[in-house]
Amino acid sequence: MFLKILSILVLTLSPTFAEFNDLTFGTGVINEHIGRFQTNRGGDTNDFDHRVYFNLGTQYQLFENISLVPEFGLLWPFGTTDDENTHKYSYFFNGHLAYSFLERYMISLGTGMYLTTIKGDGGTATLPNGDGYTSFPVPNGASTTRNIVAILGGQSFIFKKEWSVKAQVYAFNVLSSLNRSFSYTLSVQYHFGDSLWK
């Protein structure tokens, strides 16, 4: 409720020149939960385990150098996990407050909802268990995790103002010392409209 009231106040009280003036499409790589998971028997972790992601965003100018940047993104390939028979879909909705400066740079601070849907096909799997084998039930159905994330980003256009590169760091569970984790993205963005490089 607080966020809703705050957003309504910001958007309705913003200056009259505030407008919706860019649409961006981007693609890049994301490394989820850096170093959180063991990736082989030897004990290595997912320090450089990248997946491709796509994002769609826009910019809503609030003040001369400050804009609101909503963003939607999804990870690709959609529905893959460590095992082909379990499906995982990760996607996010972000909202940033961005400050542009020196005609080519932008920094942003925001929050978002990072969702992961994990889905199993049901049935059973026969796996080793002690000295023999046992049939274990495979999950049947989907479950979606929701994480509020804090996001710090930086962006700079390259060559022309239609293109920019963007880097973001996502922080999960910021207040928890045990399951706090970080993800980062590196991407290229194409701007269809007037951007806010001022």
Next chain:
Amino acid sequence: MEIRISIRSFLLISLLCSQVKAFTLNNSAAASFKNDEIKINIAEIDCPNLDNITYTDLLDIAQEAANRFWNTVPTSSLELVRGSVQSVSSNFYTEQICSNSDTNNCTPNAALVVSSDILISCNNNSANFSGSSHVLAVGAPNNIDGENINGALILINDSGTFDTLSRDEQIAVIAHELGHAVGLGHSQHDHNLMYYSSVSTRYKVGEDDSDGISWLYPSGQPFSGGCGTINLVDNEGPKNGFLTFLLGVFLIIVMRKLRNLIRPNYRAF
């Protein structure tokens, strides 16, 4: 040295399907604890062959197992916390965890039912461990009500080699059994904690482990807390306030854009 870990849990077998999957469960009801915070308690039982491991040591190992593995999963709401030493019947040392011998369909022994949370005890009944000293421990939820786990039991093989393992391996073994206690089955990939075999270089959960525990105990921010229920269907619902917030923002933007569209000097993208 490769050491095998076994479980006996509540399994319903389907012999028609043998396709290997990713993370699995250990009960067909996909049961999970109702609360996100679960205590790990230690049974006050004399363990002649584990005499160099005190109750406090075992509590420390269990707490470290929780904090090094399950409590670190960013997308799960599960939190395993240190409990206490509890007085229990000597049956926990001598009895079988299942009253039958079918590992695919365990009927819990009523004498060992744990009323709440997770209890770790030592045990010398060889039937629990396939008669092998290489089977270090067993773990299973043994008090299930529908889709809710009320209590779970972990038994350490008092005739096994648990006390000869390195501390890291002891932590990993207990963490593996904690995975069974909260409802998970085995994984086919050896870099996951829920792989059937102990690995000396086991430091973190694998992706299967994370997916499994997140499936059973999904984080539900910003409204999580209190309910660690499983979801057999997508759990999007009216509680997702942040999505409502974003929808509100977009609605306002669209309204302002519509308003501006009727102005001749509007500069649209």
